[in-house]
Amino acid sequence: MKRRDIMKLTAVAAVLATTTALLPAGEVMAQEKKWRIGFSQATTIEPWRAQFNKDIIAEAAKHPEVELIITDGEDKTEKQVADVENLIRQEVDALLVSPKESAGLTGVVQQAIDAKIPVFVLDRNVDTDQYTQFVGGDNKLIGRAAGEYAVELLGGKGKAQGNIVEIWGGMGTQPAHDRHDGFHEFTDKEPGIKHLLDQQSGDWKQDQAYNIMATALRNNEKIDLVYGHNDPMAYGAYLAAKDAGREKEMKFIGIDALPNEGVTWVNNGELTATFLYATPGAEGLRQAVKFLNGEKVEKTVTLDTMKVTKENAAEILKEKGL
Amino acid sequence: MTLLKALSRTKLYWGLIAIFLIGVLSSPMTSSGRNIFLSSGNLLDVLRQVSTTGLVATGMTAVILTGGIDLSVGSLMAICSVVCAMLLTVPGETPAVFLGLPAVGLASLLIGAVAVRFAFLNIEKSRAGENSIRDVHLDRTRGTVLPALAGVGLCVLVLSFLLPQVQTKFGVLGVLLVAPAVGLLFGAINGAIIVVGRLQPFIVTLAMMVTALGIARLTAGQNNAVLPVYTGSNATADFDMLRQLVFGIVPMPGIFFIAAILIYGAVLRFTPFGRYVYAIGGNEEAARLSGINAGRVKIATYAISGLLAGIAAVLYVAQYRQGKPDAGAGLELDAIAAVVIGGTSLMGGRGSLAGTFCGVLIFGLLSNILQLHNINSNLQLVLKGVIIIGTVLVQERNAYDILAHLRLPHTSRRAAERETSAEKRPSRETLSLTMGGKEE
Numbered sequence: 021m022k023r024r025d026i027m028k029l030t031a032v033a034a035v036l037a038t039t040t041a042l043l044p045a046g047e048v049m050a051q052e053k054k055w056r057i058g059f060s061q062a063t064t065i066e067p068w069r070a071q072f073n074k075d076i077i078a079e080a081a082k083h084p085e086v087e088l089i090i091t092d093g094e095d096k097t098e099k100q101v102a103d104v105e106n107l108i109r110q111e112v113d114a115l116l117v118s119p120k121e122s123a124g125l126t127g128v129v130q131q132a133i134d135a136k137i138p139v140f141v142l143d144r145n146v147d148t149d150q151y152t153q154f155v156g157g158d159n160k161l162i163g164r165a166a167g168e169y170a171v172e173l174l175g176g177k178g179k180a181q182g183n184i185v186e187i188w189g190g191m192g193t194q195p196a197h198d199r200h201d202g203f204h205e206f207t208d209k210e211p212g213i214k215h216l217l218d219q220q221s222g223d224w225k226q227d228q229a230y231n232i233m234a235t236a237l238r239n240n241e242k243i244d245l246v247y248g249h250n251d252p253m254a255y256g257a258y259l260a261a262k263d264a265g266r267e268k269e270m271k272f273i274g275i276d277a278l279p280n281e282g283v284t285w286v287n288n289g290e291l292t293a294t295f296l297y298a299t300p301g302a303e304g305l306r307q308a309v310k311f312l313n314g315e316k317v318e319k320t321v322t323l324d325t326m327k328v329t330k331e332n333a334a335e336i337l338k339e340k341g342l
Numbered sequence: 343m344t345l346l347k348a349l350s351r352t353k354l355y356w357g358l359i360a361i362f363l364i365g366v367l368s369s370p371m372t373s374s375g376r377n378i379f380l381s382s383g384n385l386l387d388v389l390r391q392v393s394t395t396g397l398v399a400t401g402m403t404a405v406i407l408t409g410g411i412d413l414s415v416g417s418l419m420a421i422c423s424v425v426c427a428m429l430l431t432v433p434g435e436t437p438a439v440f441l442g443l444p445a446v447g448l449a450s451l452l453i454g455a456v457a458v459r460f461a462f463l464n465i466e467k468s469r470a471g472e473n474s475i476r477d478v479h480l481d482r483t484r485g486t487v488l489p490a491l492a493g494v495g496l497c498v499l500v501l502s503f504l505l506p507q508v509q510t511k512f513g514v515l516g517v518l519l520v521a522p523a524v525g526l527l528f529g530a531i532n533g534a535i536i537v538v539g540r541l542q543p544f545i546v547t548l549a550m551m552v553t554a555l556g557i558a559r560l561t562a563g564q565n566n567a568v569l570p571v572y573t574g575s576n577a578t579a580d581f582d583m584l585r586q587l588v589f590g591i592v593p594m595p596g597i598f599f600i601a602a603i604l605i606y607g608a609v610l611r612f613t614p615f616g617r618y619v620y621a622i623g624g625n626e627e628a629a630r631l632s633g634i635n636a637g638r639v640k641i642a643t644y645a646i647s648g649l650l651a652g653i654a655a656v657l658y659v660a661q662y663r664q665g666k667p668d669a670g671a672g673l674e675l676d677a678i679a680a681v682v683i684g685g686t687s688l689m690g691g692r693g694s695l696a697g698t699f700c701g702v703l704i705f706g707l708l709s710n711i712l713q714l715h716n717i718n719s720n721l722q723l724v725l726k727g728v729i730i731i732g733t734v735l736v737q738e739r740n741a742y743d744i745l746a747h748l749r750l751p752h753t754s755r756r757a758a759e760r761e762t763s764a765e766k767r768p769s770r771e772t773l774s775l776t777m778g779g780k781e782e
Binding site: 101124 | 372378381383384387391394499585639649658661663669672709714716720
């Protein structure tokens with residue numbers, strides 16, 4: 021044992037002591053809590069996901085008997101799978117999962133089911149049906165609502181005339197395909213409606229949508245309506261039109277209706293309308309608590325959408341305390 | 343045994359033991375009073391979770407030892423995962439075959455060429471009688487093992503031309519050889535550009551990182567699709583085996599990781615190739631002058647790095663039942679971090695795979711502990727960074743070095759004594775003196 025090694029030992033011991041002191045000791049587990057519920061979120065960077073977390077935390081505050089553990093998958097399948105494994109090891113009473121994608125999370129969800137933990141899948145499904153419940157919005161339904169309203173804005177059923185710019189979300193994602201298909205169920209029936217772009221993806225991001233729209237404005241004399249697969253992209257398109265001095269000529273429709281984004285923009289008169297894609301946070305937790313208390317729950321809960329326009333935007337903002 | 347020796351040499355075990363003890367001491371208990379961190383299931387979870395990063399870090403270690411760096415591993419893994427998933431779901435899928443066939447062909451030709459060359463070289467050498475007994479022994483193994491490998495490669499080449507038939511006749515294993523071959527090929531291209539073009543590895547592999555990501559997306563199709571692989575699509579029992587537990591205990595990916603560490607570790611320690619790697623990292627010019635073909639050794643390290651990324655991709659597809667262009671995003675940084683935590687110098691020439699093994703485990707255990715405590719995930723990132731710096735400090739320096747650097751009078755004298763008695767490089771203190779620090 022050289023002196024150098026002794027110094028090392030001391031250093032290690034010091035590091036040990038401090039970290040162990042800093043980390044909450046294992047025994048101080050909340051005993052007064054009746055249920056420990058784990059929630060694995062795919063990522064927290066996106067505003068919709070942040071709202072999702074806000075909703076679930078707000079709901080948990082209403083249930084004093086529930087201890088809620090939230091993990092963040094940092095937008096990586098590997099990380100989210102590791103998170104869920106971790107929650108299984110902690111033997112939570114119920115597991116809520118909002119998968120980054122279906123195939124990647126299926127195996128670990130199956131593992132939880134095999135460990136006899138009730139699993140509630142939120143927002144995006146997995147490739148098994150042995151889970152306790154699925155809670156989510158229906159993107160096709162929302163796309164239909166948006167399509168119907170777009171036809172109405174352009175002159176009504178059978179008479180609609182106009183050029184539409186559609187800005188896609190991520191190309192490989194089911195929500196984008198659903199929002200596209202639902203929308204086209206209405207617009208494709210109108211001979212007077214022309215779609216100007218062929219599958220241009222803004223990857224759900226405002227800046228990319230801005231660039232797509234800027235190009236579209238240069239190439240097209242007449243644009244009547246812009247449909248963004250989410251609000252930030254519709255808003256990015258609005259900004260591009262505004263910078264070109266043409267925002268007055270067209271209508272902008274988005275989806276998601278987050279209070280501090282879409283609803284605010286509609287309230288400011290920047291977007292024409294947005295459609296609510298409700299987060300399953302609050303509902304998912306309510307259902308899980310219901311199940312733990314021994315009640316029966318449905319296999320699938322579909323969340324409804326809502327049209328947000330200038331008429332009701334201010335009211336919603338008041339409700340959400342903005 | 344060698345692992346333990348290497349451990350004590352690289353002083354790594356301090357960091358690993360510290361992290362492990364923190365885990366044990368602070369672990370939360372289950373309701374039945376078991377220590378969660380120590381439960382075998384949890385530790386094996388960690389092994390499975392680090393295996394992908396671990397395989398890539400294994401290849402990265404040798405690259406960094408030569409003084410290079412490989413930033414393209416994440417994108418290479420993406421390509422390989424896409425090719426692998428495609429071949430498993432859609433037999434004879436055009437883009438994948440298009441990419442896979444030449445890759446397998448070229449990879450096996452590469453191995454064949456090297457083998458044949460070595461074989462002839464050895465025959466000539468032993469004719470000339472300029473070999474010691476030990477060299478002849480070494481040459482014999484090289485002269486047999488490599489041609490054997492080349493034979494296998496050529497078989498795969500022939501088989502791969504019958505890809506759809508391969509899947510039906512030989513199961514999935516034939517397909518699984520394609521992804522590593524693709525990785526090997528791209529890795530070899532990296533190395534060749536670096537050596538032939540005499541360019542910085544940083545910029546070449548950075549360009550490859552972007553290029554490979556593009557190829558992965560093109561291969562996957564216009565919508566950068568996630569390609570799910572469902573059990574029963576074409577994935578037979580062979581494929582499922584890659585994600586299951588061996589003997590019901592150890593996860594298969596972990597076995598691959600440990601095997602890679604042991605095999606590559608042995609190669610780096612006991613073969614001439616390994617010595618060349620260290621020599622090039624220590625001083626490339628000197629290595630060249632002493633007759634080492636530095637270019638060839640470097641190309642080999644990059645090719646092997648790509649190969650391991652390809653193997654990691656196969657395991658990724660098996661575990662997550664999908665291949666996708668954003669698989670392996672940010673992987674290169676995790677791998678480099680693990681290598682550096684493992685005591686390998688970014689300057690090259692100093693470090694070991696035993697160290698990398700510990701570095702990868704430190705990383706994995708750390709994430710596991712923070713998650714077990716359910717610490718806010720943003721705070722987790724901060725703590726990870728701080729603890730990594732702390733770990734490296736504990737391993738690389740001791741209190742004396744740091745205090746001496748701060749010039750506290752009562753320590754600097756003793757530190758100076760210690761430094762003069764030590765035979766090592768000049769301490770930071772003497773350096774700062776020669777660079778015009780203030781005199782004492």
